[in-house]
Amino acid sequence: MSIRCLCEICTCGRHHCPHGTTRIYKTSGVSHPTTEYLEKYPMYGNVLPRQSLKPKQELQACHARMEGVTTFKSDYRPYEIVKQPRHVPEEYTPKQGEIDLGTTYKWDFNSYKVQPVAIVRPLERQQVKKGKLDTVPTYKDDYRAWDIQKNELCKPEQSYHPPTVKFGNSTTFQDDYVPQEIKPRQSFKPSSNVKSSAPFHGDTSHRLDYIPHQLEVKFARPKEVYKPTNQPFEDLTTHRYDFQRLMGETAKICRPADTRVTQNAQFEGSTEFRASFRPWEIPPPKVKKVQEYIPPAGAMQSHSTSHLDYIPHLAERVVPIRPASHRRNNHFPFQGKSTMKEDFPAWESCRQGLIKNQQQIPNPSGKFDGLSTFRSHYVPHESIPTESCKPFNVPFKSSIPFGDGTMYPIEGAPQKQEICPASYPSPPGYIFENTDSRGHKFFRKIAPTVEAF
Numbered sequence: 001m002s003i004r005c006l007c008e009i010c011t012c013g014r015h016h017c018p019h020g021t022t023r024i025y026k027t028s029g030v031s032h033p034t035t036e037y038l039e040k041y042p043m044y045g046n047v048l049p050r051q052s053l054k055p056k057q058e059l060q061a062c063h064a065r066m067e068g069v070t071t072f073k074s075d076y077r078p079y080e081i082v083k084q085p086r087h088v089p090e091e092y093t094p095k096q097g098e099i100d101l102g103t104t105y106k107w108d109f110n111s112y113k114v115q116p117v118a119i120v121r122p123l124e125r126q127q128v129k130k131g132k133l134d135t136v137p138t139y140k141d142d143y144r145a146w147d148i149q150k151n152e153l154c155k156p157e158q159s160y161h162p163p164t165v166k167f168g169n170s171t172t173f174q175d176d177y178v179p180q181e182i183k184p185r186q187s188f189k190p191s192s193n194v195k196s197s198a199p200f201h202g203d204t205s206h207r208l209d210y211i212p213h214q215l216e217v218k219f220a221r222p223k224e225v226y227k228p229t230n231q232p233f234e235d236l237t238t239h240r241y242d243f244q245r246l247m248g249e250t251a252k253i254c255r256p257a258d259t260r261v262t263q264n265a266q267f268e269g270s271t272e273f274r275a276s277f278r279p280w281e282i283p284p285p286k287v288k289k290v291q292e293y294i295p296p297a298g299a300m301q302s303h304s305t306s307h308l309d310y311i312p313h314l315a316e317r318v319v320p321i322r323p324a325s326h327r328r329n330n331h332f333p334f335q336g337k338s339t340m341k342e343d344f345p346a347w348e349s350c351r352q353g354l355i356k357n358q359q360q361i362p363n364p365s366g367k368f369d370g371l372s373t374f375r376s377h378y379v380p381h382e383s384i385p386t387e388s389c390k391p392f393n394v395p396f397k398s399s400i401p402f403g404d405g406t407m408y409p410i411e412g413a414p415q416k417q418e419i420c421p422a423s424y425p426s427p428p429g430y431i432f433e434n435t436d437s438r439g440h441k442f443f444r445k446i447a448p449t450v451e452a453f
Contacts, residue, residue, distance in 0.1 A: 002444075002445050003433055003442050003443070003444050003445075004430070004442070004443060004445065005017060005440045005441065005442055005443075006422055006427075006440070006441045006442075006443065007440070009421055009422045009427050009430065009443065010420055010421075010422035011418070011420050011421070011422075012420040012422075012423075014420070015420060015422035015423065017438075017439055017440040017441050018439050018441075065283050065285070065286060066285065067285055067286050067288070068285040069285070069286075069287070069288045074288055074290070077293070144438075200360050202360065202361045210369060211369070212366055212367065212369065213369065215367070427443060429445060429446055430443035430444065430445055430446065431443060431444045431446060
């Protein structure tokens with residue numbers, strides 16, 4: 001007696017249960033028009049908004065006099081300015097000659113008016129939210145984890161266990177390989193100590209087989225003498241030859257005539273601002289009286305806490321530990337000899353010249369024959385074309401009908417198309433049990449009846 005869902009009964013993968021609402025809102029048959037938000041936050045009555053305490057934006061004219069005195073002007077006290085000693089620079093002595101101040105930058109650079117680059121990136125707005133956010137997202141409400149049973153693996157269990165004993169059999173390479181002693185190869189390089197007194201025999205096959213041939217005299221073609229023509233040069237082009245000037249009328253001017261109106265009356269320079277402006281009388285600003293500075297009586301005491309509290313101590317001067325240097329005023333020259341200079345004198349070194357080997361093969365004399373060994377030994381042969389084995393492009397005609405039968409209708413066995421049990425309103429072999437809060441339809445499998453003998 002197993003209970004299975006319609007999604008599990010389907011074998012084609014196209015039938016699913018009609019999923020309804022989530023588990024939070026179970027379908028109990030009674031409709032609730034209210035929501036969770038309306039239950040937690042009920043609506044209040046008609047409450048008037050608070051009155052704004054912000055002052056109205058009106059122009060408040062001040063009828064009192066305006067003082068043009070600032071705190072800087074009232075508290076400022078001028079002091080005597082002592083001129084600081086100026087550093088006298090040394091006298092400049094110009095250098096002789098002229099300085100070429102022209103550079104490639106000044107010659108090649110053309111100045112342009114540069115405008116500031118506008119910032120494309122918008123200003124960053126930081127939204128600070130206070131309070132803890134305690135909500136359930138739609139993903140958690142709509143997508144809940146299903147209780148799906150894990151499918152059992154059909155893979156057979158691994159029965160192989162690696163041996164624990166060390167493998168002692170030898171390989172084919174160890175059986176067939178016979179170690180042999182390595183013998184050094186005989187060197188065919190001639191020894192460098194053997195020197196022959198006989199002259200070098202530098203004759204080659206080219207020198208022995210070379211036959212100098214006399215070249216034919218090259219035909220010199222006489223140069224033709226330029227003869228100018230007596231006919232005048234025609235400088236007519238295709239445009240001048242084909243172009244025909246046609247006399248046409250001049251275009252009429254569409255601009256209207258300039259009819260200036262001259263008036264002898266004087267220009268009135270009055271404007272709306274001058275006519276409507278009423279001059280107001282502004283009283284002169286009040287001048288704040290500054291109290292006269294009265295210096296304090298008596299002499300100023302410049303004593304500080306350091307001068308009053310300082311106690312002088314009689315301390316002896318530290319004697320230097322370094323011995324005094326007794327310089328000798330000797331007038332004889334300094335002898336800069338040392339054992340290094342006496343034992344290791346400088347050698348006279350000369351630069352070694354280039355070592356060039358003498359040329360043993362003399363340069364050839366005479367003209368070079370352009371025949372190579374390939375041209376001299378080449379024997380031309382007649383090429384025989386290969387016979388083509390390609391069949392002729394002739395349509396094949398036969399009186400026997402063409403057999404268009406294939407192996408599929410002969411050997412192919414027809415398979416019965418299975419019908420998905422979930423496509424029926426009530427799957428065969430199952431009885432409807434109930435519907436889950438998620439919308440899944442569960443069916444109970446009917447146990448087969450066994451007849452008694």
